[in-house]
Amino acid sequence: xxxxxxxxxxxxxxxxxxxxxxxxxxxxxxxxxxxxxxxxxxxxxxxxxxxxxxxxxxxxxxxxxxxxxxxxxxxxxxxxxxxxxxxxxxxxxxxxxxxxxxxxxxxxxxxxxxxxxxxxxxxxxxxxxxxxxxxx
Numbered sequence: 398x399x400x401x402x403x404x405x406x407x408x409x410x411x412x413x414x415x416x417x418x419x420x421x422x423x424x425x426x427x428x429x430x431x432x433x434x435x436x437x438x439x440x441x442x443x444x445x446x447x448x449x450x451x452x453x454x455x456x457x458x459x460x461x462x463x464x465x466x467x468x469x470x471x472x473x474x475x476x477x478x479x480x481x482x483x484x485x486x487x488x489x490x491x492x493x494x495x496x497x498x499x500x501x502x503x504x505x506x507x508x509x510x511x512x513x514x515x516x517x518x519x520x521x522x523x524x525x526x527x528x529x530x531x532x533x
Contacts, residue, residue, distance in 0.1 A: 456495075456521065458528025466522045467529060470513065480530055485509070491530040498530075499523050 467473060467480075477483030481490075491498065502513050502523050513523075 463525035463529025
């Protein structure tokens with residue numbers, strides 16, 4: 398009888414050791430997946446943050462070209478030579494972001510202001526006008 402009990406005892410100990418290795422292995426797998434998920438989430442957050450920041454910022458505009466485009470596209474006829482001294486709405490000082498400014502230039506939803514599609518004024522030209530109105 399004593400031999401059987403010692404055999405059972407050894408068996409229980411060996412099963413326990415096997416189970417602890419399995420538990421350690423499963424824990425390592427879980428932690429690895431958890432860390433991987435966190436890095437993926439962090440990466441996605443960084444990518445989306447960069448996209449949002451990029452979408453909010455105006456492209457680099459050239460002030461001198463902006464003034465030239467402003468006069469050449471006849472914006473001064475309504476908004477005045479300085480952007481605030483004409484018969485149309487004052488657009489200087491500019492109190493809007495680039496995306497809103499560009500959407501108004503493209504489609505003002507006004508019967509008076511003409512639409513300026515990209516074929517007439519490129520995005521870079523709009524950015525130049527925006528820079529001139531923002532920085533002058």
